[in-house]
Amino acid sequence: MTMNRRSILKGIGGTAAATTLAGCIGGLFTGDDPEVLWHEFQDAEAEDFNDFLAEFNEETGHDLGSNSVNEMEEQLETALPAGEGPVGFTWAHDWIGLYHDEGYLYDATDDIDLNLEDTYSEAAAEAVQWEGNVYGLPYAAETVTLMYNREMVEEPPETIDEMEEIMEDYHDPDGEGTYGLAYPPTDVYFMSAYLQAFDGLLFDEEADELGVDSDAVIEGGEFIEQSLYPYTPAASDNEAHEATFGDGNAPFTINGPWMTGEYADLDLGVAPLPLPDGGEPTPLTGIPLWYFTTEGEEADEGTLESVVEFAEWYTTNDDVITTNADNGMIPVHNDHVGSDELGETVGAFSETVDMGVPMPADAKMDSVWAPMEDALDQLFSGSESAADAFETAADEIRDSWD
Structure with missing residues (x-):
């Protein structure tokens, strides 16, 4: 399966591993220890996790x-079909439907010693379940939102019109090498807020309907093309946009809580996504969780039990929850949801999460990412209009469903 969302999380931090990676063979972490947890945290998050x-x-x-x-x-x-994968790993909730269908996940309903609904928010409790099975435990909610450099922006804009005025002041790629906005243009997850800002959905999971070629989503694509894309670097990879903002060469970026620690050298501000005229940002949101895999069924006695115990501890521990909140990850534990003590950063992310919709966990969504990435590339390169590019993507997606 192919998707580009959150491709920002590709690097391995130098201090990120709690164990050495001696089991890495051709890029696959095999190892001999079955009691293994896999993560893709970046440096600051990885240090906290360790x-x-x-x-x-x-x-x-x-x-x-x-x-x-x-x-x-x-x-x-590669690893799970070969019996060489982790017993637990962390990722957002949207893989749960596909990995259920592929037989990778372990139903821990009878192993968990806490009540999901009493412990976690309604959305988080629902996110870890699929077809009556419990495949993990949730520890946060997340999405992308506006980040700004306080040395360049005194007050964050509330509307795109206000944002454009500031972007105009700084956008000078040929002279100063600066841009108005760092925003990876073909990352569908990052772009979803404005693709869906005019009452459209990329995929309506409840209605089982594809929406990428709807008038509303096409309007969202046209809006990005006209109001945001002209202020961004031409590079399509996320890392280039990270560096543009991180080096102080753009007043704004749109990114997720996993990047707040990486921008520690900046006077970083975080704010809700600005409103477009006639619309409201509707980003795809995620519930990060610790998944349980079928590797636990074959592991040494007690391994699965210890991994489940860790997930219970990690998702309910006050220090873990507040530390993650300091990194912009929104608590989903009922004792912390909506707390006023969690700071400005998590408050801004929380407001944007409230604007959004959960990423569809249905396996059909897996077929949406790559065609829409290609469609955005065609749109922003000037090769096709939003209508033509999105209609082509829709045909490809529907063909893959048949």
């Missing part, structure tokens, strides 16, 4: 190890 994993092991007497995995999707698709 500290918490060490704390859990010390408290419980377990010896769980972890691997920081580059290209999580590709590694899982």
Whole structure:
């Protein structure tokens, strides 16, 4: 399967692994220890995670190890069918339908010692379940939102019109090498807020209807083409846009909480997404969770139990929840949801999450990402109009469903 969302999370941080990666063969982390957790946290998040994993092991007497995995999707698709994957891994909730269909996930309904609905928000409790099975435990909610450099922007814009005025002031790629906005133009997850800003949905999971060629989503594409894309670097890869903002060469970026630690050297501000005229940003939102895999059924006795125990601990531990919130990850534990003590950053992300819709977890959504990425590339390169590009994508997606 192919998708480009959150491709920002591809790097392995130098301090990210809690265990050495001696089991890496041809890019696949195999290893001999079945008690392994896989993650793709970046440096700042990885350091926090490693500290918490060490704390859990010390408290419980377990010896769980972890691997920081580059290209999580590709590694899982190779390792799990071969019986060499992790017992637990972390990612957003939207893989749950597809991985259920592929037989990769373990139903932990009878292993979990807490009540989902009493412990987590309604959306989070629903996100970890599929067809009556519980395939993981949630620890946050996330989406992308507006980030700004306070040295360049005094007050964050509330509307796109206000934002355009500021972008105009700074956009000088041929002279100063600066841009108005760092915003990866073909990343569908990042672009979803404005693609869906005019009452459209890329895929309506409840109605089982594709919407990428609807008038509303086409209007969203045209809006991005006219109002946002002209201020961005031409590069399509996320890393180039990271660097543009991180080096102080753009007043704005649109990115997720996983990047707040990476921008620690900036005077970083975080704000809700600005409103377009006649619309409202509707980003795709995610519920990060610890998934349980069928590797646990074949692991040494007690391994699955210790991984489930870790997931329960991690998703309910106050220090974990507040530390993740400091990184902009919105709490989903009922004792912390809506807390006024979690700071400006998580408050801004929370407002944007409230604007959005959960990423569809239906396996059909997996066929949407790549055609829409190609459609955005065609649109922003000037090769096709939004209507033509999105209609071509829709035909390809529907053909893949048949």
